[in-house]
Amino acid sequence: MNNDLTFSQMPLDRASTLRKDQTWMQDKLSSEDSCFYFFWRGKFLYYQQKLAVYTRKNGINSAREVNYADVFTELSQTSDAVFLGTSADIAYFVCDLSIMNDDEIAGWLKKLNIDNSKFIDFRRSLSLLSPSQAAILSYGKALIHWQQSALHCGYCGAKTKALDGGHRRVCLCENCQKEHFPRTDPAVIMLVEYQPKFGPAVCLLAEHHRTPEQAFSTLAGFVDPGESLQEAVAREVLEEAGVQVNNVRYVDSQPWPFPNSLMVGFIAQASSLDLCLEEEELRSAAWFTAEQLMNFKDWGDDAAGPKLPRKESIARLLIDTWCKSQFEANAKTEKMAVEVKTALLASS
Template sequence: MKNSGIHYTGVDFDRAATLRKDQDWVDKQFQNPKCLFIPIWQNKNLVTGQNDTSDPGIIYLSKGQYSGFEKLVSESVFLGFDDDRPIFALDISGIKEEILKTHFNQGEFINLRLIGQLLKARDAARLAYARGIIHWHNTHQFCSKCGSKSINKSGGHLRLCSNMECGKETFPRTDPAVIMLVEYRLESGEKKCLLGRHTKSPEGMFSTLAGFVDPGESLEEAVVREVFEEAGIRVGQVTYQGSQPWPFPASIMLGFRAQAETININVDPQELAEAKWFSADELINAGEWGDKNPGLKISRKDSIARHLIDSWINEQL
């Protein structure tokens, strides 16, 4: 499949989704001396340190390194094969911070949200996958039906209720959220796009609108509803643009372009501090997320919001 160019996509593992249902098979992969591990500590990923001169990258642990902290691993998940190497994610959140350094003398555990855009696309995608599924285990330790402890099964892609009378199976979940670039075509033919500034965002920081999908709602309906709720704009045609895993903590962002049928903005002050129509020229000159200057800044380079904005700008040139 052609890479979409959207960050956090493109995990190139063979996930062996049928074979991993057999726990004996998974256990055998775990014993493979070629096995590599991606540790997760309290939602953070292990990457080469900020003091290193090169860009950050994944630090994989070998079988030998694993034996040093085996008893401290609370969950393991078979992520897939990298060629013939089985790759597992390990949850080591139980290790106390002060003794973490004694087990890991290279790299640092860092929030992927902070360093994602500095990582190569392949590394970012792999770490997002590992972080996302370990987070799911951490938040699904108990059966949602009877409250009994649940057990890691199918190589970490299923949790089974330990109460034999219940036996509820729970599968990893991802919360769908729509994210949309709304455009308006002026009578002159020029197009403008609608961006909003969230109430929690710093001055000048604008992005595309977004929101979670309700039960009983199509993705297109969610786009129409969210744009009207947040900015008071009616949109007509809605077209799909691409998607992005967003494990912060557990979403998939579904990207759309929406055609505005009205132009007068009326923001929901609970959601947005402001929303504005921007021309491509204004956006080309925008600063980057995190810039300290008070001027216009747009979404981080690793976000699908930025992908939607950049694609739109390129079409206007």
């Protein structure tokens, strides 16, 4: 497991048993030490370029001189606050303000009466966050996305009510009363490699229509119902690139809150180099050696030429992991060659 993957370093105890205790949850919601983040339509609140954290005791980011209690109470936040977990017995919540329109949210921000407070898109604000904060917010974002899509029962259409700090919803129709739980959509992402009889191994990377030209990445796709992860890998690679794979090996996984996926990463072995691309999905695809990939530019680099995926993505981890293994294998081969040569010289 690679603990450096973005969104994978959750520091909070999810307290999945305690959050079912309504009395405990009410205590935490009203505690002056509990911490609240604010979310509005895909964005979190920042104060002076730092993630804004509200406590009843200290206001936002310990700006004690301003009294925020009224501003917070006005939100009637309790029904919308989603519980995230605890750290050193302090509870963390995220409040979804998305119900407010543009004018209402502008008015709410004005009431905060602090300079440099604004909502910033989650993905664009990643550089302002520590790995722990990114993991907490990604969890909050995924939970809120589920809450927003589960306001009505999928069975009878009646309204639902949030329970367990926003981790369960129950249909309010007396005849139905179905329970609904947060959903995660599994997706597989795979680096396909090919080892020729002679010469260096190569891996398959593709340009997807949804990304800028010359941005190369691994193949990926959602898991179908009734399908194992390995079967999904084999199907997706065959569908998108026309390549048969075997020896599918798990590498790592990453929560991907855009909106609520779990990316499960693999390396798979191709049986041939022949490609037959699904043109609706891919602009191009090609095989690259590890050495060629070393000359690729980073994501976001304005210079011309092929680029690697974003550093926070599991696609990039798969590529980096594979390149590292190739260089290690080469170093081992070279070392063995030197040893053999030395042994031959010594015996002659």
